[in-house]
Amino acid sequence: MSLVLTVDGARWRAHLLSTVTRHPGIVPVAKGNGYGLSLGRLARRAQWLAEHAEETGAPLDVVAVGTYDEVEEAASRYAGDLLVLTPWRPFGAALDLQDRTASRVVHTVSRPADLAALRERDPEARFVLEQLTSMRRHGMTRRDLEAAAETLATAQGGGARHRLRGVAMHLPLNTTSHLGEVTRLINDVVASGLPTRTVFVSHLTSDELDRLATTYPDFTVRPRVGTGLWLGDRGALSVTSTVLDVHEVERGDVFGYRGRSVPKHGHIVVVSGGTAHGIGLEAPTGDQSLRARAATLARGGMDAVGFVRSPFSIDGKQRLFAEPPHMQASMLFVPSGARVPDIGERVDVRVRFTATDFDRVVIS
Secondary structure (H helix, E strand, O other), X not given: OOOEEEEOHHHHHHHHHHHHHHOOOOXXXXXXXXXXXXXXXXXXXXXHHHHOHHHHOOOOOEEEEOOHHHHHHHHOOOOOEEEEOOOOOOOHHHHOOOHHHHOOEEEEEOOHHHHHHHHHXXXXXXXXXXXXXXXXXXXXXXXXXXXXXXXXXXXXXXXXXXXXXXXXXXXXXXXXXXXXXXXXXXXXXXXXXXXXXXXXXXXXXXXXXXXXXXXXXXXEEEEEEXXXXXXXXXXXXXXXXXXXXXXXXXXXXXXXXXXXXXXXXXXXXXXXXXXXXXXXXXXXXXXXXXXXXXXHHHXXXXXXXXXXXXXXXXXXXEEEEOOOOOOOEEEEEEEOOOOOOOOOOEEEEOOOHXXXXXXXXXXX
């Protein structure tokens, strides 16, 4: 009666170990809904990976979380440091860390003014400096990095220099290659005079990481990896829904919340999974192609008459929503001639893991 994520545990764990082995400086990312697996589960698995360091050759000393509100949940399950990806600001949850975990937090600082404010509030705070990339979301320019370097150089006792853990680069998706941009950014780090040769990077391919290591042998490149680690072997993951009810309908029969009419003979199939799980909620894709725009227009036209392809598949064929999904269930239309599933049968569901909350996660 649930929307269930089933994980082939042996295959999934083997993928995690091989990924960490390939990237010995990896920083696992556990944030948000935990890529569908839950944040707490990922934190426990990161601890498991840390305990297998002798096998992987990769000491796992830090995990990245998304926000300060996620720190406690991860800290109770993972024993190492916690890098917070959201930049530190002198307000909000960043100021409410529990004493028992504050010393394990590595802050992200994206403005020179925040560096001064953080050091004034907590001289012992550890941090990375985020560099402004072509994403233009958060980060410091080359001039900002130079100002930060001067601040650290003049800090009393030089202790602040040792609390700098590196420079962070959050790179965009869907580009042909990041190497040109990363090369420029690393050169800016060198030119700024910052006392670090460690960079934390995201969204680089294995080949790009290898080439960076060859080009900058005096730098330590640490990849932050979320999707590629936890969801990298999709064959180990399957999502299923339960058929809750089946109703034969004739053309013109009225059904659903909105009193729509059935277009032709078939069956209304009610399945578990709705908007409370993230089913039917679509985030913008960013695809600007003519084909993508045409598909969006087509979906809008279908929605006007009640026909939108659902993520639920019966016998390998995606079935249409009979109407927009409900909170915890969805109504599908199965036309005459197609096999009608039995009540209690499981059907496959295609989901976006980062936007889906499952009723159950079963790991073998």
